[in-house]
Amino acid sequence: MRRQSWLVYLFGLLIVGISLVAVYIVYLLMTTPQTESITITPDTAFNGITAIEPPLLMSDFTLTNQHNEPIRLRDLSGKPILITFGFTSCPDICPFTLGEMRSIHEALADNADDINFVFISVDGERDTPDTLRDYFDLLRVDTFLIGMTGTPDSVRQLGEEYGVNFIYDEADDSGNYGVTHTAGMFLLDENQNWIRRYTYGMQASLIIEDIQQFFAGDV
Amino acid sequence: MRIVHYMTVIVILLIIAAYSAMRTQAPQDNRRISVDEAWVRPALTSGNSAAYLTITNDTDNPVTLTSIAVDFAAMAQVHQTIVENDMAQMQQLENGLRIGTGETIRLQPDGYHIMLMDVQQVLNEGETVSLILTFDNGETLSIEAQISNNIVNLE
Numbered sequence A: 001m002r003r004q005s006w007l008v009y010l011f012g013l014l015i016v017g018i019s020l021v022a023v024y025i026v027y028l029l030m031t032t033p034q035t036e037s038i039t040i041t042p043d044t045a046f047n048g049i050t051a052i053e054p055p056l057l058m059s060d061f062t063l064t065n066q067h068n069e070p071i072r073l074r075d076l077s078g079k080p081i082l083i084t085f086g087f088t089s090c091p092d093i094c095p096f097t098l099g100e101m102r103s104i105h106e107a108l109a110d111n112a113d114d115i116n117f118v119f120i121s122v123d124g125e126r127d128t129p130d131t132l133r134d135y136f137d138l139l140r141v142d143t144f145l146i147g148m149t150g151t152p153d154s155v156r157q158l159g160e161e162y163g164v165n166f167i168y169d170e171a172d173d174s175g176n177y178g179v180t181h182t183a184g185m186f187l188l189d190e191n192q193n194w195i196r197r198y199t200y201g202m203q204a205s206l207i208i209e210d211i212q213q214f215f216a217g218d219v
Numbered sequence B: 001m002r003i004v005h006y007m008t009v010i011v012i013l014l015i016i017a018a019y020s021a022m023r024t025q026a027p028q029d030n031r032r033i034s035v036d037e038a039w040v041r042p043a044l045t046s047g048n049s050a051a052y053l054t055i056t057n058d059t060d061n062p063v064t065l066t067s068i069a070v071d072f073a074a075m076a077q078v079h080q081t082i083v084e085n086d087m088a089q090m091q092q093l094e095n096g097l098r099i100g101t102g103e104t105i106r107l108q109p110d111g112y113h114i115m116l117m118d119v120q121q122v123l124n125e126g127e128t129v130s131l132i133l134t135f136d137n138g139e140t141l142s143i144e145a146q147i148s149n150n151i152v153n154l155e
Helices: A002-031 A093-114 A129-138 A152-160 A204-215 B002-024
Strands: A049-057 A062-064 A070-072 A081-086 A116-121 A145-148 A166-168 A179-182 A185-188 A193-198 B033-040 B049-057 B063-069 B073-084 B087-092 B097-099 B104-106 B112-119 B128-135 B140-147
Touching: A002 B002, A049 A204, A081 A093, A081 A179, A093 A116, A093 A185, A093 A204, A116 A129, A116 A152, A129 A145, A152 A166, A185 A204, A193 A204, B033 B128, B049 B063, B049 B073, B049 B097, B049 B140, B063 B073, B097 B104
Parallel strands: A081 A116, A116 A145, B033 B140
Antiparallel strands: A049 A193, A062 A070, A081 A185, A166 A179, A179 B087, A185 A193, B033 B049, B049 B104, B049 B112, B063 B097, B063 B128, B073 B087, B073 B112, B128 B140
Protein backbone atom coordinates (compact mmCIF):
# COMPACT_ATOMS: atom_id res chain seq x y z
CA MET A 1 0.00 0.00 0.00
CA ARG A 2 2.76 2.34 1.00
CA ARG A 3 4.68 1.49 -2.17
CA GLN A 4 1.65 2.12 -4.35
CA SER A 5 1.08 5.60 -2.90
CA TRP A 6 4.70 6.49 -3.67
CA LEU A 7 4.19 5.41 -7.27
CA VAL A 8 1.12 7.62 -7.54
CA TYR A 9 3.06 10.48 -6.04
CA LEU A 10 5.92 10.02 -8.52
CA PHE A 11 3.44 9.79 -11.37
CA GLY A 12 1.88 13.08 -10.24
CA LEU A 13 5.26 14.76 -10.04
CA LEU A 14 6.09 13.53 -13.53
CA ILE A 15 2.89 15.03 -14.93
CA VAL A 16 3.54 18.35 -13.19
CA GLY A 17 7.11 18.38 -14.53
CA ILE A 18 6.02 17.66 -18.10
CA SER A 19 3.31 20.33 -17.87
CA LEU A 20 5.78 22.91 -16.61
CA VAL A 21 8.18 22.16 -19.45
CA ALA A 22 5.33 22.34 -21.97
CA VAL A 23 4.12 25.68 -20.60
CA TYR A 24 7.69 27.01 -20.67
CA ILE A 25 8.16 25.97 -24.31
CA VAL A 26 4.86 27.61 -25.29
CA TYR A 27 5.91 30.74 -23.41
CA LEU A 28 9.27 30.81 -25.24
CA LEU A 29 7.59 30.35 -28.62
CA MET A 30 5.20 33.19 -27.85
CA THR A 31 7.83 35.66 -26.73
CA THR A 32 10.82 34.92 -28.98
CA PRO A 33 10.92 37.36 -31.90
CA GLN A 34 10.89 35.56 -35.23
CA THR A 35 13.48 37.92 -36.60
CA GLU A 36 16.53 38.62 -34.58
CA SER A 37 19.12 41.17 -35.49
CA ILE A 38 22.34 39.77 -36.80
CA THR A 39 25.32 40.97 -34.89
CA ILE A 40 28.68 40.65 -36.51
CA THR A 41 30.80 38.93 -33.91
CA PRO A 42 34.22 38.15 -35.29
CA ASP A 43 36.20 35.84 -33.06
CA THR A 44 37.63 37.75 -30.14
CA ALA A 45 41.21 37.69 -31.40
CA PHE A 46 40.26 39.34 -34.71
CA ASN A 47 39.81 43.11 -34.55
CA GLY A 48 38.75 43.48 -38.20
CA ILE A 49 42.18 44.42 -39.56
CA THR A 50 43.98 42.00 -41.85
CA ALA A 51 47.63 42.83 -42.53
CA ILE A 52 48.70 41.81 -46.02
CA GLU A 53 52.02 39.99 -45.55
CA PRO A 54 54.10 40.46 -47.50
CA PRO A 55 52.65 43.69 -48.98
CA LEU A 56 51.48 43.20 -52.52
CA LEU A 57 52.32 45.68 -55.28
CA MET A 58 49.01 46.38 -57.01
CA SER A 59 48.64 46.51 -60.79
CA ASP A 60 48.01 49.82 -62.46
CA PHE A 61 44.65 50.45 -64.10
CA THR A 62 42.84 53.32 -65.78
CA LEU A 63 39.26 54.35 -65.07
CA THR A 64 37.30 57.63 -65.31
CA ASN A 65 36.97 60.03 -62.37
CA GLN A 66 33.92 62.09 -61.34
CA HIS A 67 35.16 65.00 -63.49
CA ASN A 68 35.03 62.78 -66.58
CA GLU A 69 38.81 62.61 -66.85
CA PRO A 70 40.84 59.43 -67.22
CA ILE A 71 42.58 58.49 -63.99
CA ARG A 72 45.26 55.88 -63.36
CA LEU A 73 46.07 54.26 -60.05
CA ARG A 74 49.68 55.31 -60.58
CA ASP A 75 48.56 58.99 -60.75
CA LEU A 76 47.93 58.64 -57.03
CA SER A 77 51.33 57.24 -56.03
CA GLY A 78 53.31 59.16 -53.42
CA LYS A 79 50.48 59.02 -50.88
CA PRO A 80 48.77 56.06 -49.25
CA ILE A 81 45.32 55.24 -50.65
CA LEU A 82 42.20 54.08 -48.83
CA ILE A 83 39.92 52.33 -51.35
CA THR A 84 36.35 51.07 -51.18
CA PHE A 85 34.11 49.52 -53.83
CA GLY A 86 30.40 50.30 -54.14
CA PHE A 87 27.61 51.87 -56.19
CA THR A 88 25.63 55.08 -55.85
CA SER A 89 22.14 53.55 -55.61
CA CYS A 90 23.30 51.47 -52.67
CA PRO A 91 20.95 52.32 -49.78
CA ASP A 92 22.84 51.22 -46.69
CA ILE A 93 26.33 49.76 -47.00
CA CYS A 94 28.02 52.24 -49.35
CA PRO A 95 26.72 55.43 -47.68
CA PHE A 96 27.69 53.85 -44.36
CA THR A 97 31.23 53.22 -45.62
CA LEU A 98 31.48 56.69 -47.19
CA GLY A 99 30.26 58.19 -43.89
CA GLU A 100 33.07 56.28 -42.20
CA MET A 101 35.53 57.65 -44.74
CA ARG A 102 34.30 61.16 -43.90
CA SER A 103 34.82 60.43 -40.20
CA ILE A 104 38.28 59.04 -40.88
CA HIS A 105 39.14 62.07 -43.01
CA GLU A 106 38.01 64.41 -40.22
CA ALA A 107 39.78 62.43 -37.49
CA LEU A 108 43.10 62.37 -39.35
CA ALA A 109 43.14 66.18 -39.11
CA ASP A 110 46.66 67.26 -40.11
CA ASN A 111 47.27 64.04 -42.00
CA ALA A 112 43.93 64.12 -43.81
CA ASP A 113 45.41 65.52 -47.02
CA ASP A 114 48.31 63.07 -46.95
CA ILE A 115 46.09 60.17 -47.94
CA ASN A 116 43.89 59.58 -51.00
CA PHE A 117 40.32 58.35 -50.47
CA VAL A 118 39.00 56.38 -53.45
CA PHE A 119 35.54 55.02 -54.30
CA ILE A 120 35.46 52.57 -57.22
CA SER A 121 32.03 51.92 -58.73
CA VAL A 122 30.96 48.35 -59.41
CA ASP A 123 27.97 49.69 -61.36
CA GLY A 124 29.51 51.52 -64.33
CA GLU A 125 26.29 51.26 -66.35
CA ARG A 126 24.43 53.60 -63.98
CA ASP A 127 27.32 55.35 -62.25
CA THR A 128 28.42 57.89 -64.82
CA PRO A 129 31.00 60.51 -63.78
CA ASP A 130 28.13 63.03 -63.35
CA THR A 131 26.24 60.62 -61.10
CA LEU A 132 29.34 60.09 -58.97
CA ARG A 133 29.83 63.85 -58.61
CA ASP A 134 26.20 64.51 -57.64
CA TYR A 135 26.29 61.61 -55.20
CA PHE A 136 29.50 62.80 -53.52
CA ASP A 137 27.98 66.31 -53.16
CA LEU A 138 24.90 64.83 -51.57
CA LEU A 139 26.93 62.79 -49.09
CA ARG A 140 29.32 65.67 -48.33
CA VAL A 141 32.36 63.67 -49.36
CA ASP A 142 32.99 65.69 -52.55
CA THR A 143 35.84 67.73 -51.07
CA PHE A 144 38.19 64.80 -50.60
CA LEU A 145 36.86 61.69 -52.32
CA ILE A 146 38.19 60.49 -55.68
CA GLY A 147 35.56 58.59 -57.66
CA MET A 148 36.44 56.03 -60.30
CA THR A 149 34.06 54.38 -62.73
CA GLY A 150 34.36 52.24 -65.83
CA THR A 151 32.90 49.21 -67.55
CA PRO A 152 31.84 46.40 -65.21
CA ASP A 153 34.36 44.15 -66.99
CA SER A 154 37.32 46.41 -66.29
CA VAL A 155 36.31 46.86 -62.64
CA ARG A 156 35.75 43.12 -62.26
CA GLN A 157 39.22 42.47 -63.61
CA LEU A 158 41.04 44.96 -61.36
CA GLY A 159 38.87 43.98 -58.40
CA GLU A 160 40.06 40.38 -58.54
CA GLU A 161 43.47 41.40 -57.25
CA TYR A 162 41.76 42.82 -54.13
CA GLY A 163 39.49 39.80 -53.76
CA VAL A 164 36.54 41.99 -54.73
CA ASN A 165 33.53 40.39 -56.35
CA PHE A 166 30.11 41.73 -57.32
CA ILE A 167 26.85 40.23 -58.52
CA TYR A 168 23.98 42.13 -60.13
CA ASP A 169 20.63 41.23 -58.60
CA GLU A 170 17.63 40.75 -60.84
CA ALA A 171 16.05 44.04 -61.91
CA ASP A 172 12.51 44.82 -60.76
CA ASP A 173 9.70 46.04 -63.04
CA SER A 174 11.07 49.56 -63.15
CA GLY A 175 14.59 48.38 -63.99
CA ASN A 176 15.93 49.02 -60.49
CA TYR A 177 18.48 46.48 -59.32
CA GLY A 178 20.80 46.04 -56.38
CA VAL A 179 24.40 44.92 -56.47
CA THR A 180 25.74 42.43 -53.95
CA HIS A 181 29.38 43.32 -53.56
CA THR A 182 32.46 42.93 -51.41
CA ALA A 183 32.42 45.53 -48.66
CA GLY A 184 35.16 46.95 -46.49
CA MET A 185 38.22 49.11 -47.20
CA PHE A 186 41.70 48.51 -48.58
CA LEU A 187 44.82 50.46 -47.63
CA LEU A 188 47.72 50.83 -50.07
CA ASP A 189 50.96 52.48 -48.99
CA GLU A 190 52.57 55.38 -50.89
CA ASN A 191 54.27 52.89 -53.23
CA GLN A 192 50.93 51.23 -53.97
CA ASN A 193 51.67 48.10 -52.02
CA TRP A 194 48.51 46.69 -50.55
CA ILE A 195 49.08 46.49 -46.77
CA ARG A 196 45.68 46.35 -45.05
CA ARG A 197 42.18 45.00 -45.41
CA TYR A 198 39.59 46.58 -43.11
CA THR A 199 36.52 44.40 -42.55
CA TYR A 200 33.11 45.94 -43.18
CA GLY A 201 31.30 46.82 -39.95
CA MET A 202 34.43 47.00 -37.78
CA GLN A 203 34.91 50.00 -35.52
CA ALA A 204 35.98 53.03 -37.55
CA SER A 205 38.04 54.20 -34.56
CA LEU A 206 40.31 51.16 -34.99
CA ILE A 207 40.85 52.05 -38.66
CA ILE A 208 41.75 55.61 -37.64
CA GLU A 209 44.20 54.31 -35.01
CA ASP A 210 45.78 51.95 -37.52
CA ILE A 211 46.23 54.68 -40.16
CA GLN A 212 47.63 57.06 -37.54
CA GLN A 213 50.15 54.39 -36.57
CA PHE A 214 51.02 54.04 -40.24
CA PHE A 215 51.73 57.78 -40.45
CA ALA A 216 53.76 57.58 -37.23
CA GLY A 217 55.91 54.94 -38.91
CA ASP A 218 54.88 52.19 -36.53
CA VAL A 219 53.51 49.93 -39.24
CA MET B 1 -4.45 9.40 0.40
CA ARG B 2 -4.40 8.60 -3.29
CA ILE B 3 -7.23 11.02 -3.98
CA VAL B 4 -5.33 13.80 -2.19
CA HIS B 5 -2.37 13.29 -4.48
CA TYR B 6 -4.50 13.36 -7.60
CA MET B 7 -6.23 16.48 -6.34
CA THR B 8 -2.89 18.19 -5.77
CA VAL B 9 -1.81 17.42 -9.32
CA ILE B 10 -5.09 18.66 -10.78
CA VAL B 11 -4.99 21.89 -8.78
CA ILE B 12 -1.43 22.61 -9.93
CA LEU B 13 -2.38 21.95 -13.54
CA LEU B 14 -5.37 24.26 -13.22
CA ILE B 15 -3.20 27.04 -11.82
CA ILE B 16 -0.76 26.65 -14.73
CA ALA B 17 -3.59 26.64 -17.27
CA ALA B 18 -5.12 29.75 -15.74
CA TYR B 19 -1.79 31.53 -15.76
CA SER B 20 -1.10 30.82 -19.42
CA ALA B 21 -4.65 31.82 -20.34
CA MET B 22 -4.15 35.12 -18.55
CA ARG B 23 -0.99 35.74 -20.52
CA THR B 24 -2.58 35.11 -23.89
CA GLN B 25 -5.84 36.93 -23.27
CA ALA B 26 -4.67 40.07 -21.50
CA PRO B 27 -7.10 42.84 -22.40
CA GLN B 28 -5.72 45.48 -24.75
CA ASP B 29 -5.49 48.94 -23.24
CA ASN B 30 -4.45 52.30 -24.59
CA ARG B 31 -0.76 51.71 -24.46
CA ARG B 32 0.79 52.24 -27.84
CA ILE B 33 3.50 51.86 -30.43
CA SER B 34 5.88 54.81 -30.71
CA VAL B 35 8.51 55.78 -33.25
CA ASP B 36 11.49 58.04 -32.54
CA GLU B 37 14.73 59.21 -34.10
CA ALA B 38 13.59 58.80 -37.69
CA TRP B 39 16.02 59.82 -40.41
CA VAL B 40 16.49 59.12 -44.09
CA ARG B 41 19.65 59.05 -46.16
CA PRO B 42 20.14 61.54 -48.97
CA ALA B 43 19.68 60.02 -52.43
CA LEU B 44 19.65 60.94 -56.09
CA THR B 45 16.58 60.64 -58.30
CA SER B 46 16.02 56.99 -59.31
CA GLY B 47 18.57 55.93 -56.70
CA ASN B 48 17.75 54.10 -53.50
CA SER B 49 17.68 55.36 -49.96
CA ALA B 50 17.11 53.98 -46.50
CA ALA B 51 15.07 55.13 -43.52
CA TYR B 52 16.22 54.45 -39.97
CA LEU B 53 14.16 54.77 -36.81
CA THR B 54 13.48 53.34 -33.38
CA ILE B 55 10.20 51.53 -32.72
CA THR B 56 8.94 50.82 -29.22
CA ASN B 57 6.01 48.52 -28.61
CA ASP B 58 4.29 49.42 -25.34
CA THR B 59 1.11 47.51 -26.13
CA ASP B 60 0.34 44.22 -24.43
CA ASN B 61 0.83 42.18 -27.58
CA PRO B 62 3.62 41.66 -30.07
CA VAL B 63 3.09 43.66 -33.26
CA THR B 64 4.53 43.37 -36.75
CA LEU B 65 5.41 46.28 -39.00
CA THR B 66 3.82 45.01 -42.20
CA SER B 67 3.95 47.91 -44.64
CA ILE B 68 5.36 51.37 -45.21
CA ALA B 69 3.86 53.95 -47.55
CA VAL B 70 5.80 56.91 -48.95
CA ASP B 71 5.12 59.33 -51.80
CA PHE B 72 8.77 60.05 -52.66
CA ALA B 73 9.88 56.54 -53.64
CA ALA B 74 8.38 53.77 -55.75
CA MET B 75 8.51 51.19 -52.99
CA ALA B 76 9.36 50.84 -49.31
CA GLN B 77 10.22 47.54 -47.62
CA VAL B 78 11.89 46.44 -44.41
CA HIS B 79 15.31 45.02 -45.25
CA GLN B 80 18.19 43.57 -43.36
CA THR B 81 21.83 44.02 -44.27
CA ILE B 82 23.61 40.70 -44.27
CA VAL B 83 27.35 40.31 -44.65
CA GLU B 84 28.66 36.90 -45.58
CA ASN B 85 32.30 36.35 -46.48
CA ASP B 86 32.70 40.13 -46.76
CA MET B 87 29.93 40.20 -49.40
CA ALA B 88 27.23 42.60 -48.33
CA GLN B 89 23.65 42.19 -49.45
CA MET B 90 20.11 43.21 -48.57
CA GLN B 91 17.39 40.79 -47.67
CA GLN B 92 13.73 41.69 -47.45
CA LEU B 93 11.91 40.64 -44.28
CA GLU B 94 9.05 38.91 -46.08
CA ASN B 95 6.95 38.60 -42.93
CA GLY B 96 7.57 42.12 -41.72
CA LEU B 97 9.41 43.26 -38.62
CA ARG B 98 8.09 41.82 -35.37
CA ILE B 99 8.36 43.88 -32.20
CA GLY B 100 7.67 41.99 -28.99
CA THR B 101 5.73 43.37 -26.04
CA GLY B 102 7.78 46.05 -24.32
CA GLU B 103 10.52 45.68 -26.92
CA THR B 104 12.42 48.48 -28.65
CA ILE B 105 13.99 47.79 -32.03
CA ARG B 106 16.47 50.17 -33.58
CA LEU B 107 16.68 50.25 -37.33
CA GLN B 108 20.22 51.44 -37.91
CA PRO B 109 23.01 51.28 -40.48
CA ASP B 110 24.40 47.78 -40.86
CA GLY B 111 21.24 46.20 -39.43
CA TYR B 112 17.58 46.70 -40.29
CA HIS B 113 16.45 49.57 -42.49
CA ILE B 114 13.44 50.61 -44.47
CA MET B 115 14.68 50.33 -48.03
CA LEU B 116 13.31 53.13 -50.20
CA MET B 117 13.51 52.03 -53.81
CA ASP B 118 13.57 54.15 -56.92
CA VAL B 119 13.51 57.56 -55.25
CA GLN B 120 11.37 60.00 -57.26
CA GLN B 121 13.08 63.24 -56.23
CA VAL B 122 16.50 64.25 -54.95
CA LEU B 123 16.56 63.79 -51.18
CA ASN B 124 18.70 66.65 -49.93
CA GLU B 125 20.17 66.81 -46.47
CA GLY B 126 18.12 69.01 -44.13
CA GLU B 127 14.77 68.39 -45.85
CA THR B 128 11.97 66.40 -44.25
CA VAL B 129 9.90 63.55 -45.68
CA SER B 130 6.97 61.62 -44.26
CA LEU B 131 6.40 57.90 -43.94
CA ILE B 132 3.25 56.01 -42.96
CA LEU B 133 3.86 52.82 -41.03
CA THR B 134 1.15 50.16 -40.78
CA PHE B 135 1.17 47.41 -38.16
CA ASP B 136 -0.67 44.09 -38.13
CA ASN B 137 -2.89 45.21 -35.24
CA GLY B 138 -4.39 47.80 -37.58
CA GLU B 139 -2.51 50.70 -36.09
CA THR B 140 -1.13 53.30 -38.50
CA LEU B 141 1.55 55.83 -37.63
CA SER B 142 2.46 58.86 -39.71
CA ILE B 143 5.99 60.08 -39.02
CA GLU B 144 8.31 62.81 -40.20
CA ALA B 145 11.92 61.97 -40.92
CA GLN B 146 14.82 64.33 -41.38
CA ILE B 147 17.12 63.71 -44.34
CA SER B 148 20.58 63.44 -42.87
CA ASN B 149 24.14 62.23 -43.44
CA ASN B 150 24.20 60.89 -39.94
CA ILE B 151 27.63 60.84 -38.36
CA VAL B 152 28.94 57.36 -37.87
CA ASN B 153 29.30 56.42 -34.25
CA LEU B 154 32.97 56.00 -33.46
CA GLU B 155 32.50 54.58 -29.98
